[in-house]
Structure formats: C-alpha cells, structure tokens
Amino acid sequence: MDPMTFSIIRHRLFRIVDETVITLKHVSGSAITNEGHDLMVSLYRADGTLLMGGVGFLHHLTSAAEACKAIIQRFRGQIGEGDVYLLNDPYTAALHTSDIYLVAPIHHAGRLVAWSACFVHVADIGAMNPGGFAPQALDIYSEGFSSPGLKLVDRGEMRQDVLDTILNMVRSPEMVSLDLRSMIACCHVARDRMGALMGKYGAIVVDQACAALVEQSETLFRARLRALPDGQWQSRQYLDVQGETARVLLTMTKLDDRLVFDFTGSDPQSRHSINCTKWAALGGLFAPLFPLLCYDITWNEGVIRPVEMIAPEGSIVNCTRPAPVSVATVGAIQSVNNAACTTIGKMLAASDQYRDQATAVWHANHFAIFKFGANPRGGYSIGILTETFAGAGGVRSFADGVDIGGEIPNPISRMANVETVEGAFPIRYLFRRRATDSGGPGRFRGGTGGEMAIVPHKAPAGGIDYVISGKGARHPMSEGLAGGYPGAPNSYVWVHAAGDAAEGPVSADRLETIAGQHERVSWGVYPLHGRDALYVRWNGGGGYGDPVSRDPVSVAADVRSGVVSDIAARQVYGVSLKADGGVDAAGTTSLRQAVLAARLAPQEAAE
Amino acid sequence: MTGLAHRNILPTVVTEGVLCRCAACGQALGAATEPWKAGALRREVPLAQAGGAAFDTGYAGVVLRQFICPGCATLLDTETATAGDAALDDRLIRR
Numbered sequence: 001m002d003p004m005t006f007s008i009i010r011h012r013l014f015r016i017v018d019e020t021v022i023t024l025k026h027v028s029g030s031a032i033t034n035e036g037h038d039l040m041v042s043l044y045r046a047d048g049t050l051l052m053g054g055v056g057f058l059h060h061l062t063s064a065a066e067a068c069k070a071i072i073q074r075f076r077g078q079i080g081e082g083d084v085y086l087l088n089d090p091y092t093a094a095l096h097t098s099d100i101y102l103v104a105p106i107h108h109a110g111r112l113v114a115w116s117a118c119f120v121h122v123a124d125i126g127a128m129n130p131g132g133f134a135p136q137a138l139d140i141y142s143e144g145f146s147s148p149g150l151k152l153v154d155r156g157e158m159r160q161d162v163l164d165t166i167l168n169m170v171r172s173p174e175m176v177s178l179d180l181r182s183m184i185a186c187c188h189v190a191r192d193r194m195g196a197l198m199g200k201y202g203a204i205v206v207d208q209a210c211a212a213l214v215e216q217s218e219t220l221f222r223a224r225l226r227a228l229p230d231g232q233w234q235s236r237q238y239l240d241v242q243g244e245t246a247r248v249l250l251t252m253t254k255l256d257d258r259l260v261f262d263f264t265g266s267d268p269q270s271r272h273s274i275n276c277t278k279w280a281a282l283g284g285l286f287a288p289l290f291p292l293l294c295y296d297i298t299w300n301e302g303v304i305r306p307v308e309m310i311a312p313e314g315s316i317v318n319c320t321r322p323a324p325v326s327v328a329t330v331g332a333i334q335s336v337n338n339a340a341c342t343t344i345g346k347m348l349a350a351s352d353q354y355r356d357q358a359t360a361v362w363h364a365n366h367f368a369i370f371k372f373g374a375n376p377r378g379g380y381s382i383g384i385l386t387e388t389f390a391g392a393g394g395v396r397s398f399a400d401g402v403d404i405g406g407e408i409p410n411p412i413s414r415m416a417n418v419e420t421v422e423g424a425f426p427i428r429y430l431f432r433r434r435a436t437d438s439g440g441p442g443r444f445r446g447g448t449g450g451e452m453a454i455v456p457h458k459a460p461a462g463g464i465d466y467v468i469s470g471k472g473a474r475h476p477m478s479e480g481l482a483g484g485y486p487g488a489p490n491s492y493v494w495v496h497a498a499g500d501a502a503e504g505p506v507s508a509d510r511l512e513t514i515a516g517q518h519e520r521v522s523w524g525v526y527p528l529h530g531r532d533a534l535y536v537r538w539n540g541g542g543g544y545g546d547p548v549s550r551d552p553v554s555v556a557a558d559v560r561s562g563v564v565s566d567i568a569a570r571q572v573y574g575v576s577l578k579a580d581g582g583v584d585a586a587g588t589t590s591l592r593q594a595v596l597a598a599r600l601a602p603q604e605a606a607e
Numbered sequence: 608m609t610g611l612a613h614r615n616i617l618p619t620v621v622t623e624g625v626l627c628r629c630a631a632c633g634q635a636l637g638a639a640t641e642p643w644k645a646g647a648l649r650r651e652v653p654l655a656q657a658g659g660a661a662f663d664t665g666y667a668g669v670v671l672r673q674f675i676c677p678g679c680a681t682l683l684d685t686e687t688a689t690a691g692d693a694a695l696d697d698r699l700i701r702r
Contacts, residue, residue, distance in 0.1 A: 229614060234695040236686070238669075245689065255700060346697060350615040397618065437659030474666045476654070476687050482618040483682035485671065488661035489654075520665060537661065545618075546682040568659035596680035599673070603650045 009209040016193040017054040027182035035416035036389040044115040053299030059283035064117035066093035067101040081107040082156035089148040098125040098132025104187035108198040116190030123175035131370030133469040139322040217302030222257035235342035237335035238475035248335040252343035262310040273324035274331030281317040284336030287409035330366035360481040360542030363391030363407035365472035373464030389413035393447030394541040401447030401541040426459035442484030442543025449538040463529030470522035484543030497531040552583040619683040634678030648675040
C-alpha cells in the first residue's frame, strides 16, 4: 500500500473515533459522561480485535474487544446490518455491570467489515445500591441487571420489548434510556463514517490499511521494548475495606521484545465487591501501558501481542463467579492500573533514553460516591461526585506533577463545576480546593489531590443519601518513584450534627471548623440530612527523588500557596523558612544535615 | 563509581560489573545477582509521621519503608507496607 493512502486512512480512523465521542457526549445528559468522561469508543476489526483505541477510560479497550468476540460467537449467522448489541456481564467481558457495552457491526456492500464498541457508566443498573457501585453486594446476583449479550437494535429497529425490560429494572429509567440512546447514536456515526471511508477507498484497501496499522503498531512497540532494559520490577497495592486488607502484587518482567505481567502472590478474591475478572485485569494493565509506552503508537491489537498476563484464578485480579465485582473499576482494576504504572515507570526510569517519560502513580484511588434522593424539581436524582475524576498528576523525572491533574487511565477526565452539581442536587459546597500535603514529597513533588465538603441545601426530603465505595483511607496507593514518597491517602468524614437546616446554614472553611461529631466512613450507605456534612480528601500523586534534594525555593513557594505545610517543609523536605516565608539558607543546611544523619542512625538491620 | 559501564535498575541504583551501587556516590550495595535492597539501610516510619497531617489515617498498621544508601544517606527507594510483607524486588536480567 502506498504510504500516503495508508496515512490518510489512519488519520481518518482517528477522526472517526473523535467524532463518535463528540456524538456520545452531545446526546448524553449525564454528568458522569459529560463531566467525568467516564466513557470510551473504539473501532474493532471484523474478528473483534482492536483496531483503533479511542480516548476515555482506557481499561475498556481490550475488554470491549472481548465483548465484540463474545457477540460474534453468540450471534453467529444472525448479525445483520444496523444491529446493535448490548453486553454488560463482567464474567463475559465487561468491567462491572453498570459499564454497559454497546457493540455494533459495520457492514459494507453486504459484508461485515468492522465493529464499533462504546460504553458509558449508566445512571443505574438495578443493583442493591443506587448508581451501580454496590458496596453492600454479596455476589454478582445483587449487582443488578447483567447480560452476556442481547440484541437491542435489530436491523435499525429498536427492540422495544428489550429496552422496556431493561428500563423496568433500573431506578432512573429516563436517564438510562438517554445513556443507551447516546451510545446508539455513537454507533450510528461510527457506521456512517466507516461506510464513507470504504466508499471512497474501497473495503479491500481500507482493510489492508487496517492490517498494516496493526502490524505497524506491533513492530514499533517491539522495537521500543527492545530499547528498554531487560529486568523485573515489582509493585504492591493494598485495598482496605471494612477493616480487611487485600493485596495486589505485580511482577513485571521485560525480556527482549516481550512484557509479562504476573500477578502471582496477589490475595484470594474478596467477599467485598472490589474484585475484578480476568478481562478486567488485562484492561487494567493496558490502561497505563497505552499512554506510557505507546504514546506515539496507534493503540490496537499490535500492542497487545507482545504482552502476556498471568493472573491466578480465584485471586482478587481473576475472581470466579459469583464473586461481587461492582466496585472493580475503582477497586482491583484501579490497583492493577497503579501497579502497572509503577512497574512501567520504574522500567522507563531505568533507561537513559526514556527516563523523561517515566512517571510515578497519578490519581490512584477513586472514591466513587453516588448521591441519590429527591430533588427540588419533584424528581429523583442519582449521580456521582465527579471530583473522583479530578485526580492528581503523578510526578515526572524532571518536573512536579500537575495539581488535580487527572489520571493516567483516562486522559480526558475532569470534574464538574460546583454550580453544576448544586443545580442538580439539593446540596451546597462549603469549600473545594487543593489539599495540603497530599502530593507525594520528592525532589519533584506529586500533584496535589483536593478536599471538599458538602451539606444538604433546600432538600425536599430534608437531605439526600450517598453510597460510598471508598478505599485507600488506610494505605497510600499512589506510589512514589526513585525515593519519592507516595501521595497522601484518602479521607472520608461524615460530620453528623443535631438539629435541622431550619436553624440556619452550616458554614465552615475547613474540616476542623464543621460543627458536629466527626466519624470516618468509607464503605456503605450514609445520610446527608439536616445539619450533616460530608468531607472528602482525595489522594495526591507520587513524588520522584529524595525530598531533601528538592529546591528549597520551590518548597517555600509550596508553603506560601498552601499545598505544603510548615511541618512537612521542615520534617520531610528539611527546609527552614524565615518569618516572611523566604528560605532560611543556613537553617535549611542544618536541617538537611540532621535529616541525613538520622537516616544513618541505627534503627533496624537491613533486610 | 569505578568508571565501568553501568546499567540502572532504578535512577538511584545501578549495576556495575558484579556489584550493585548507589548511583549518587558509588557505594557498593552487594552482588548484582542479589536484591540490592539487602545492601541498603532500611528504616520504617509509621505512616502518620511520614509527611504531614494528611498521612495520619488513624490506623497504625502501615509504614513507609525507606531504603537508604549507607554511604551518602540518599533515599534510594520507598515502599508503603504492612508489617511482615517482603520488600519489593527490582532487578535487571542478563541475557
């Protein structure tokens, strides 16, 4: 194929994916899709293998390929032009039940030539807790509607009986209907634009270009791997739920042009819904791999071929039915994201050529809080606190992480404006800002996470309730790199106070000044009624390098802006500040010498 | 370091010939065939004391492990861990 035609077709495929995402967002009305960008659209070849990964949550790219393959197998001989299929069973391909895949065949001249697949986190899926994350679920049967594959649209006609059945099982049918229709629109655009591409260049030429694109990705990725050091790097993640702790242990081995991710040593599957299935774990490790190792390579099947995953059956990263998995995306999958980010970061940092591509773990711990209850318009609202998508930038080997800078697995994530949330729910924000000392200390500091507090406001039922699937309140999850510290862990505090909203507005500018009894919470369903408040602090990114080698002027600037405390400046960074906030050079030298001396003092025999 | 060709395990730790060394000062950390952390000083700091109030979770079971060069006191690597968990093992593979 001539390189010009190949390049044009490649770029057309990129633009098709971009346009489908725009379509999905234009039709969808949910905050989690439009604000959090909890979505994904990708293109697949006729056999279901990944052709062109799109943006959004990247751990869906490979799982949706399995969804395509499952639909091909289940409906072989019955797949027609204009069909759209639905799949959301985690034990078939999906990550959890509330992330619904819509998979649509693309035909040209009567022949199946490709697939599109997309997902959004639907407003509700009928699990025992509203919103899809079900911390109280005991098994997959209590996590809502789950299908290993059904036909939702038959040759362009909506199967109303199927749609009505689905909507009959969810709490917010009007929003779920909109979610599904936004994905159908997305599939239509993918089909139309792919059809136009093939109409212009011919299906055979386009297919040849797609095959060449996959081969190109494999060739480029294997070459990149060969340029990196051979070695093994490890990472460990802790998931704490209700006083129980589960470990995800990863050993990544890179040899020549192969990468093996081995999760041997990870804990058995949990009774809590933090587990993930095999396909979900695979997607989880690819989420950081695509942007960190293939930032200039097309994300497709060619990148997948050099990679092997070992995930022991019955473990937290390859659980067996009917283990609950509804919290997987912010549970075991995110820990797989983090662990893979750490090992890839270590490998990159070990390379003189690629060290400036290394990063410590970014936003490591979603808190997944779903608000639900009566709204002032006479309706019922369910929605996530989109601050969970705000994230924290992981540090690089040459610069600080970006404060509240998003996350690696979703390059386009963001949070909603305060006013948007207050307009949809009867709540009011007391404050929302960067969180002091949340960024992992280091020569370069991890990006900060944030902190916020909300209270009920003009709630017709006196307040609302929320489902919280928080972990990481005991263990930092955003590991540092090369001597950098991890980002600070999450914190969730329910402030419950006597009285009701009629006594006047609750006012406070920080957690310590919110009146009432402060109780740490992290898992379950809690009220936000009367004069209650909910405080959340989310993790910062990991740091890079020894904190006592950080430029003291940068530490002073961090203290002035409130992202580092005076105590941390002295104890962790070894920086002494003058009364005017400037650096006390002599005092800093003395402090740093003391920190280094203390490190060499006997404490414990080396391992 | 001795000037021999070296390869990084991490930015802070290299192998040079048959030895692992601190990348900053060249302090030997043991045989290149063994986990380099065996030759480093290991300190364990309760998480609550690690980096300001944000690290105080109210739970005492987690520590920040620090692996330190015994020569120049540079912080070579950190891990968060619970008691009894093995140190993570990062190493190069020779072909």
